[in-house]
Structures are given as structure tokens and as C-alpha cells.
Amino acid sequence: xxxxxxxxxxxxxxxxxxxxxxxxxxxxxxxxxxxxxxxxxxxxxxxxxxxxxxxxxxxxxxxxxxxxxxxxxxxxxxxxxxxxxxxxxxxxxxxxxxxxxxxxxxxxxxxxxxxxxxxxxxxxxxxxxxxxxxxxxxxxxxxxxxxxxxxxxxxxxxxxxxxxxxxxxxxxxxxxxxxxxxxxxxxxxxxxxxxxxxxxxxxxxxxxxxxxxxxxxxxxxxxxxxxxxxxxxxxxxxxxxxxxxxxxxxxxxxxxxxxxxxxxxxxxxxxxxxxxxxxxxxxxxxxxxxxxxxxxxxxxxxxxxxxxxxxxxxxxxxxxxxxxxxxxxxxxxxxxxxxxxxxxxxxxxxxxxxxxxxxxxxxxxxxxxxxxxxxxxxxxxxxxxxxxxxxxxxxxxxxxxxxxxxxxxxxxxxxxxxxxxxxxxxxxxxxxxxxxxxxxxxxxxxxxxxxxxxxxxxxxxxxxxxxxxxxxxxxxxxxxxxxxxxxxxxxxxxxxxxxxxxxxxxxxxxxxxxxxxxxxxxxxxxxxxxxxxxxxxxxxxxxxxxxxxxxxxxxxxxxxxxxxxxxxxxxxxxxxxxxxxxxxxxxxxxxxxxxxxxxxxxxxxxxxxxxxxxxxxxxxxxxxxxxxxxxxxxxxxxxxxxxxxxxxxxxxxxxxxxxxxxxxxxxxxxxxxxxxxxxxxxxxxxxxxxxxxxxxxxxxxxxxxxxxxxxxxxxxxxxxxxxxxxxxxxxxxxxxxxxxxxxxxxxxxxxxxxxxxxxxxxxxxxxxxxxxxxxxxx
Numbered sequence: 141x142x143x144x145x146x147x148x149x150x151x152x153x154x155x156x157x158x159x160x161x162x163x164x165x166x167x168x169x170x171x172x173x174x175x176x177x178x179x180x181x182x183x184x185x186x187x188x189x190x191x192x193x194x195x196x197x198x199x200x201x202x203x204x205x206x207x208x209x210x211x212x213x214x215x216x217x218x219x220x221x222x223x224x225x226x227x228x229x230x231x232x233x234x235x236x237x238x239x240x241x242x243x244x245x246x247x248x249x250x251x252x253x254x255x256x257x258x259x260x261x262x263x264x265x266x267x268x269x270x271x272x273x274x275x276x277x278x279x280x281x282x283x284x285x286x287x288x289x290x291x292x293x294x295x296x297x298x299x300x301x302x303x304x305x306x307x308x309x310x311x312x313x314x315x316x317x318x319x320x321x322x323x324x325x326x327x328x329x330x331x332x333x334x335x336x337x338x339x340x341x342x343x344x345x346x347x348x349x350x351x352x353x354x355x356x357x358x359x360x361x362x363x364x365x366x367x368x369x370x371x372x373x374x375x376x377x378x379x380x381x382x383x384x385x386x387x388x389x390x391x392x393x394x395x396x397x398x399x400x401x402x403x404x405x406x407x408x409x410x411x412x413x414x415x416x417x418x419x420x421x422x423x424x425x426x427x428x429x430x431x432x433x434x435x436x437x438x439x440x441x442x443x444x445x446x447x448x449x450x451x452x453x454x455x456x457x458x459x460x461x462x463x464x465x466x467x468x469x470x471x472x473x474x475x476x477x478x479x480x481x482x483x484x485x486x487x488x489x490x491x492x493x494x495x496x497x498x499x500x501x502x503x504x505x506x507x508x509x510x511x512x513x514x515x516x517x518x519x520x521x522x523x524x525x526x527x528x529x530x531x532x533x534x535x536x537x538x539x540x541x542x543x544x545x546x547x548x549x550x551x552x553x554x555x556x557x558x559x560x561x562x563x564x565x566x567x568x569x570x571x572x573x574x575x576x577x578x579x580x581x582x583x584x585x586x587x588x589x590x591x592x593x594x595x596x597x598x599x600x601x602x603x604x605x606x607x608x609x610x611x612x613x614x615x616x617x618x619x620x621x622x623x624x625x626x627x628x629x630x631x632x633x634x635x636x637x638x639x640x641x642x643x644x645x646x647x648x649x650x651x652x653x654x655x656x657x658x659x660x661x662x663x664x665x666x667x668x669x670x671x672x673x674x675x676x677x678x679x680x681x682x683x684x685x686x687x688x689x690x691x692x693x694x695x696x697x698x699x700x701x702x703x704x705x706x707x708x709x710x711x712x713x714x715x716x717x718x719x720x721x722x723x724x725x726x727x728x729x730x731x732x733x734x735x736x737x738x739x740x741x742x743x744x745x746x747x748x749x750x751x752x753x754x755x756x757x758x759x760x761x762x763x764x765x766x767x768x769x770x771x772x773x774x775x776x777x778x779x780x781x782x783x784x785x786x787x788x789x790x791x792x793x794x795x796x797x798x799x800x801x802x803x804x805x806x807x808x809x810x811x812x813x814x815x816x817x818x819x820x821x822x823x824x825x826x827x828x829x830x831x832x833x834x835x836x837x838x839x840x841x842x843x844x845x846x847x848x849x850x851x852x853x854x855x856x857x858x859x860x861x862x863x864x865x866x867x868x869x870x871x872x873x874x875x876x877x878x879x880x881x882x883x884x885x886x887x888x889x890x891x892x893x894x895x896x897x898x899x900x901x902x903x904x905x906x907x908x909x910x911x912x913x914x915x916x917x918x
Contacts (some may be wrong), residue, residue: 155231162234163250168204199270200549204247206476209469210272211236211250213632217304217339220429224454226252229279236278236303244466244530245564246473248276258284262291269296273473276465277302282339283376299472299480305343307461310405310451310485312425313347314492315459315520316400319447321497322517323421325399326868327352331419334382335433336404337362342378344402350486359384359394364425366394391416399423407431412442424448429457447517456518463492463521467530471537474557476548480537489541495522499635502605502882503527514635527565534561566730568860575767575890579615583899590617591695591896593889594688596681598622598644599630600701607639608886615886616893619694620644621681647684654851658686663690663715682708686715689871694897696872698889701880705743708875709866722868723755724749728850729765732859736769737817738837739853742846743864744874750790753839754797759867760837761805766898773798773815774835775809776845780826783810787841793840806830811837813849865891872896 155161168718171180177235178184188202200206209622215229223364237248251268257259264286266276275298276602277289283487285302292300301307308581319328332353336346337360349355360382369383388394395401395414399421403409410426410433424446426432439448440582449457468488472480497812500513500523508527516521522529535554541547551557563570583589595603595609604627610616619626624644653675660683661674669677677683681699688694698717700708718724725744729736738760745752755773761771775791775798784791791810798807808830815821816835823832840846854861865888872895874888 143344163237163248178537184400184781190245197635200476205271205904206473207245207847208247208249209240209274209276209473209489210265210268211240211248211276211278212253212268212324213262214250214253214255214280215276216279216284218279223281230864233278236276239462240276240466240469241720242427242466243462243524244470244534245658246466246469257620258287261288262295265300266295269298273299273301273476274301276467276469277304279304280339282342283378283643285339286342286378293479297478299469299477301465301468301480302339302343303331303337303461303465306347306480306485307464307468308459308868309343309347310339310464311461311521312344312402312459312487313351313489314496315349315425315449316423316490317351317456317493318496318515318520318868319400319449322515322520322555323399323423323447325421325423328354330357330399330423331392331397332358332400332402333398334358334360334402334404334763335391335409336360336402337367337379337382338404340427341402341404342382344404345382347485349400349487350482351489355382356381357870359386359388359398361391361394365390374534393734401425401433403427403433405433407433408533410434410439412438413442415439415446417587418446420445422434425459434564441468441874447520449520457520458524460524462527463522464488464533467765468537470530470561472536472541474534474549474560475538475551476539477538477541481541481544481546482545483544484537484540487536488533491536492522492529495526495528495532496520498528500526501528501609502602506881509627517889527569530564531558531561552673566731566860568862571729571731571736571860572887572890573861575894576613576615579890579893579897582894582901583614586897586900589900590614591893591900592617592619593696593698593896594619594621594685594694594890596621596685596697597702598627598681599636600699600886602880602882604630604634604639605882606889607642608636609886610644610850616696616889618642619688621647621685623648647679647681647685650684652693653684656684656691657688659691660715679713680711683715686711686873688717689873695872695900696892698874698876698885699873700876700894701885702878702879704878705875707818709744712866712869712873712875715873716869718868718871719870721755722759723752724868725756725759727760727867728849728861728863728865730853730859730861735834736764736767736836738764739846739850740837741843741866742840742850743866744843746843748842750793751797753791753841754801755796756837756867757798757807757837758796758802759837761802763867764837766894769836771803771805771837772831772833772835773809773837773839774811774813774831775807775839776813776816777810777841778812779810780812780815781810781829791839791841796859808835809839862887863891872899 171177191200193548211233213229213233215226216223218224218232219227226659229622233250237250240246240248271493289302310311332343345358366378366388367383369385386505392414396417397419399419403426406428422443426434429451436455439446440525449459451459494495497515504523505511538551539885541549559573562573593616595618597603598621607618610618623646627644628640631637655674660678661671685697689697724744725741728739728742740760757773775795777791779787779788782788788810795807798805819834822829846900872892874892876888
């Protein structure tokens with residue numbers, strides 16, 4: 141009771157603090173000037189009005205209709221609170237809007253209707269069609285909700301979806317598919333008992349039949365007991381459809397020999413005694429909220445063989461509608477579907493079920509406190525914060541809409557559509573996806589060559605977890621260094637046995653050891669390394685991998701996931717070395733809104749000279765050019781154009797050297813960081829500056845300042861950060877942080893591959909012209 145009281149008080153404070161409620165309307169266009177306001181409203185707004193009047197489909201071009209959903213409720217069946225009315229239900233509808241926005245980028249207006257009459261409710265919602273791209277009906281009681289939705293679907297030309305019915309059905313349907321797989325039961329044969337006969341229960345039952353369950357094998361119960369043929373009390377046409385030819389009259393009798401219990405009723409409805417009557421490996425969906433029909437711990441104690449799901453997040457297998465409605469509407473809106481039909485619902489369900497069977501990225505585990513998820517009795521469904529849900533469900537729904545003839549705006553390129561969906565998940569995801577596309581384009585231009593990347597830490601579980609993505613997306617061909625037996629054992633433990641075909645080289649026993657040792661000895665014999673020492677070093681996977689890259693047995697190297705940066709980078713610098721007229725330096729990428737920034741040097745040079753800073757800036761400019769952005773370089777200091785003794789002078793000297801080496805580059809300094817990235821400050825206070833637009837390459841005076849700035853952006857900024865990555869080497873190499881994640885490893889490999897492709901391409905060009913070769917992009 142105290143816990144509930146504390147939660148209630150926290151929720152009240154949450155809703156009250158700052159602006160009351162949870163939502164606001166913001167402009168998608170800058171409207172800070174009089175001119176902008178004249179475009180947003182009168183007189184400029186008349187132009188799009190006239191275009192829409194000429195062609196109504198232009199409403200999707202000039203307004204937000206195509207991404208706007210109405211969450212409509214009359215408050216007659218709000219959560220577990222019942223008929224509390226539209227006003228009291230408003231916090232729920234606002235919350236629903238937040239879920240639409242957070243999980244699918246869909247804008248929502250919540251509309252609470254003070255209307256109980258079915259006819260008047262239908263008329264009110266029909267009148268909303270010009271404003272919205274879709275209608276989500278919410279918390280409208282049965283049986284009225286059935287008629288309201290069915291009639292609106294016929295009369296309106298935009299999707300109408302009652303989430304209480306279909307959202308629960310789709311998500312629980314995916315869980316049922318997987319529960320049957322795990323328990324080795326056939327959906328067409330299982331005996332199902334549904335406790336509850338409201339909107340959700342009836343919709344779930346119908347949907348399970350669509351999935352393959354048999355009506356003859358389904359028994360439905362309500363507060364009066366079993367719904368059987370001939371029963372008169374408490375019946376309606378919706379219940380009549382599920383009336384069974386059975387002698388069972390109570391829930392306990394119905395559960396005798398049942399395989400599946402589906403609860404959409406009330407807490408405590410399922411007892412342990414009833415559970416004992418069910419078949420082996422019973423499937424229990426106790427979805428009453430806030431308290432399930434049976435406590436999962438109690439159920440497992442009595443029936444350890446059961447698979448159980450609830451509607452709660454504090455137990456495994458949460459049947460959460462947020463896995464459905466945001467992505468379903470996303471797919472429907474993006475093809476301008478006229479309705480959300482049965483094929484679209486089935487497509488969403490199967491996409492969810494299939495996703496749960498895939499490996500779970502570490503990034504998802506991190507969002508849930510590092511918990512490990514793997515398809516099985518306690519992981520039937522993807523987690524709500526799994527970003528792959530949107531990427532899998534929305535395209536499946538869109539394609540089903542196209543195939544079933546309810547689409548008005550077909551998607552012609554689903555790869556590009558995936559990119560669009562990823563862009564909703566942040567600039568970092570979009571940037572990495574574009575980098576992966578560039579990897580593929582480069583590969584095709586090189587005759588389909590896939591770069592070989594060597595991983596000295598072949599035993600690292602993070603490296604191994606990154607491999608499926610790297611291989612499936614054709615990013616690289618991995619070479620793992622280490623003991624083959626130990627690596628295979630680790631793969632088995634991580635459920636990655638299918639990766640055993642990867643190339644694994646053991647430096648301790650490799651036939652390459654002798655020739656590699658000789659290569660290292662020749663390279664370092666005049667730097668204090670004798671042959672015996674070279675042989676000892678070559679048994680270190682970092683040295684072995686570096687030599688492999690140097691002599692082109694591999695195209696790049698990625699290391700550092702399990703050891704400190706200095707120990708990882710030393711062999712790379714000694715063996716691969718720095719390109720002529722280059723400086724080894726770390727560059728970190730900041731992605732803020734749609735802008736890209738490079739920070740350097742964030743890892744390598746403690747106190748670089750002006751000459752080194754100039755070269756680092758030029759190398760960063762090459763990277764920026766490679767990604768199609770005009771480089772604008774700021775040599776940062778604590779002053780603006782003072783050239784005071786110390787740091788300002790050093791940064792001014794670096795600026796002047798860049799102007800000498802590369803006069804075509806846009807560069808200035810010494811300059812303060814806030815000035816460098818603020819065009820208004822630049823143009824108002826320093827009209828003489830070469831920077832007329834904000835700088836996108838930020839060169840710091842020393843490692844201390846750059847590392848601090850980058851780490852602060854990483855933790856406190858509103859953008860995404862990638863890296864750090866190594867620049868200036870003869871071959872492609874990157875060193876990870878020991879705190880790296882699987883996603884960061886994948887990002888590092890993508891950039892390592894891009895750099896390796898750059899080296900390979902330029903090597904061929906230089907060889908054809910008899911020019912000196914070498915020099916990576918990064």
C-alpha cells in the first residue's frame with residue numbers, strides 16, 4: 141500500500157511540475173522573424189491553401205496531416221479505472237501521444253469527447269478526417285467500441301484502429317506463436333481458454349483464430365462462467381460467436397486439459413489448483429492490469445514447466461501494446477493506407493514474433509540494466525525499447541497494405557524506407573547507415589571486394605556479439621586472433637555457434653609466425669628489437685594483427701576492447717606507422733540535429749605543436765570532404781583573435797600554417813568555441829573572420845581540452861557521439877575504448893573499412909601512375 145501511495149505521489153508531482161500535463165505544440169519551422177511569420181501565416185499561408193484546393197492530395201505535401209494521429213476517447217473504459225469520463229481520462233490520452241512520438245515519431249492530438257451515444261460519437265470522429273492521417277480509438281467500452289470502430293472503418297478513408305482490441309491481440313498473438321514454438325505445441329491443436337469477454341478478449345480470440353487456432357478448441361468465460369451454446373444470461377452477438385459445445389460451466393472445469401490460458405479479466409481469477417489441471421508445459425497469459433490473474437512467481441512454483449506472460453514490466457514477457465500501435469501506424473501512415481486491415485495486423489504480429497527469435501543487441505540489454513535476453517520461456521517478445529521493433533514492424537505493415545490494396549502511396553525502395561525509419565531514431569543512426577551504404581557502394585566499385593578486418597581480441601564477447609551484424613550487413617570479412625577452441629567455446633556460450641566458419645588464426649601456432657617475426661625484426665632491428673624479442677612480441681595478437689595489416693594479409697585492424705588504449709595503439713604505431721607528412725591523431729564525431737562536427741585530437745597527442753595541429757586540421761578536412769560536407773576549421777583557444785602569448789599564439793600559428801599548406805580551406809583562429817559555432821556572433825562581432833558559417837571542425841590546443849569537451853558532449857549533449865577514430869596512419873586501424881559497446885565496435889569497424897577502401901582505391905591509382913603508396917583516410 142505504501143509503495144502504491146509513493147508511486148501515486150510521484151506521478152502527481154510529475155504531471156504537475158513545470159507546464160501542467162505532458163505535451164506541447166512546437167513549430168517545425170523557424171519563425172523568429174517577421175518575414176518567417178508572414179510565410180507561416182498571413183499572407184503567405186494562402187499559397188498552400190490554394191494548392192490544396194486544386195488537388196486535395198497536396199495536403200500531405202504542405203501540412204502535417206500525414207504524420208498526425210488523433211487519440212480519441214470518451215473515457216468509458218480507462219485502464220483499470222472503468223468509466224471515469226473524458227476529463228479524468230485525459231492524462232492517459234496525453235501519455236498515449238507521448239508513446240506515439242517516442243517510438244515512431246508520430247505527432248498526436250488527444251481528443252476527449254463528452255459523448256456516450258454511439259451515433260453522436262461516430263459523427264464527431266468522422267468530422268475529424270480532414271485534420272488527421274489516422275484515428276486511434278482509446279478506452280471506449282464494449283460492446284459500443286465494436287460498432288463504433290466497424291462503422292468508422294467503412295465511412296472514413298484514413299486508418300481507424302481501436303488499440304485496446306487489436307493492439308493487445310497483435311502483441312499477445314506474437315507471444316502465443318513463440319510460446320507454442322518453445323513448448324513444442326501446434327497452434328492449430330492447442331486448447332485455449334479465454335477468461336474475459338470484453339473488447340480485448342474478443343479481439344484476441346478472433347485474432348488467434350486468424351493465426352491458426354481453431355474455434356472449436358477455444359472456450360471463452362465471462363463473469364457468469366463458460367459461454368456455451370444455449371446460454372441466455374448475459375449474452376450478446378459478440379459473445380454468441382464464441383459459444384462452445386461443451387459440458388464445462390466454470391473456468392476451473394474449462395481449464396481441465398487446456399494448453400493455453402488467456403486472462404483479460406481480474407486479479408486472482410486463476411488459482412494454483414486450476415493451473416494443476418492444465419496440460420504439460422501450459423501457456424499462461426495473465427494480462428489483467430495492474431495485477432494479473434495469477435502471480436507469476438506462484439504459478440512457477442506450482443508449475444515450473446509453465447510459460448507465463450503478463451501486462452507488467454516487472455515480470456518477464458510483458459505484453460505491452462507499445463510494441464504494436466506506434467510501428468503499425470507508422471507503416472500505415474507512410475503508405476497513406478485507407479485502413480488497418482487484417483493482413484496488416486497479421487504482418488505486424490509475425491514481424492514481432494520473428495524479431496524475438498533473433499539475437500538481442502547489447503544496446504538493448506544496456507537499456508535494461510545489462511540484463512541478457514535470449515529467445516526462450518522468459519523472452520517471448522522484443523523489449524519495448526528495442527529500436528529494431530520500428531524497423532521490422534513498420535515495413536511489414538506497409539508492405540501488407542500495398543499487397544492488400546489499401547495503399548495510396550506505395551513505397552518503391554524499402555532500403556531507403558528503412559533509412560527513413562532509422563532517421564527517426566537519431567542522427568547517429570542515420571549517419572552510420574549512410575556510412576554503411578558507402579561501404580557497399582565502394583565494395584561494388586572494387587568488384588565486390590569485402591575488406592578483411594583483423595580482431596586481435598578474438599575471445600572478447602563484445603567483439604563476437606558484433607560479428608553477426610558485420611557479416612550479415614556485408615561490412616567486412618572478420619579474422620579473429622586467438623585460440624580456436626577457446627573462441628568456439630565462447631561462441632557456444634553466446635549462442636553464436638553459426639559463426640564458427642569465421643577465419644580464426646592463433647598467433648601461437650600459426651605457420652605465419654616465422655615470416656611475421658622476420659618482418660617485425662626487419663622493421664625494428666635498428667630500434668632495439670632483437671630477433672628473440674621480435675619472436676616474443678609476435679605472439680602478442682596486437683603485433684601479429686598489425687603485421688598482418690602492414691603486409692596486406694588483412695585490410696584493417698580493430699582492437700582495444702579488453703585492454704588499455706596505450707597498450708593497444710603502441711604496436712599499431714610501431715608496425716603500421718604514420719603516413720608521410722601526416723600526424724597520428726584521434727578524431728571524434730559529434731552529430732547534433734542534422735549537423736556533423738569533428739573534434740581533434742581527442743586521444744593521442746598530449747600537447748601538439750602548431751605544425752602538428754595544422755596537419756591534424758588538414759586531415760580532418762579530408763574526412764569532412766569524404767562525407768560530402770564543406771570543412772570549416774576553427775583553431776580553438778580561450779580568446780578571439782588576440783594572438784596573446786601561449787595558447788592563442790599557438791592556435792594562430794596553426795591557422796596560418798593551414799592557410800599556407802591548403803589555402804583553399806576555410807579556417808580561422810585563434811577563436812573561442814562559442815564564437816566558432818555561432819554564426820550570429822561571428823558575423824556581428826568579427827565580420828572579418830574567414831568563418832561566415834559555424835565551424836564544423838574543432839581543433840583543440842591540447843589533449844586535455846579536447847578530451848574533456850568530447851566527453852562532456854558524450855554525457856551531457858543533446859546529440860550523438862561516435863569514435864574516437866585514428867587518423868594519419870599508413871593503413872587502416874582503430875583502437876576502441878575499454879568501455880566500448882557492441883554498437884560502438886560496429887561503428888568503429890565501419891569507419892575502419894571505409895578507411896581501408898580509401899587506401900585500396902588510392903593505392904591502385906598511385907600504382908598506375910608509379911607514385912608512392914600509403915595513407916589512410918582516417
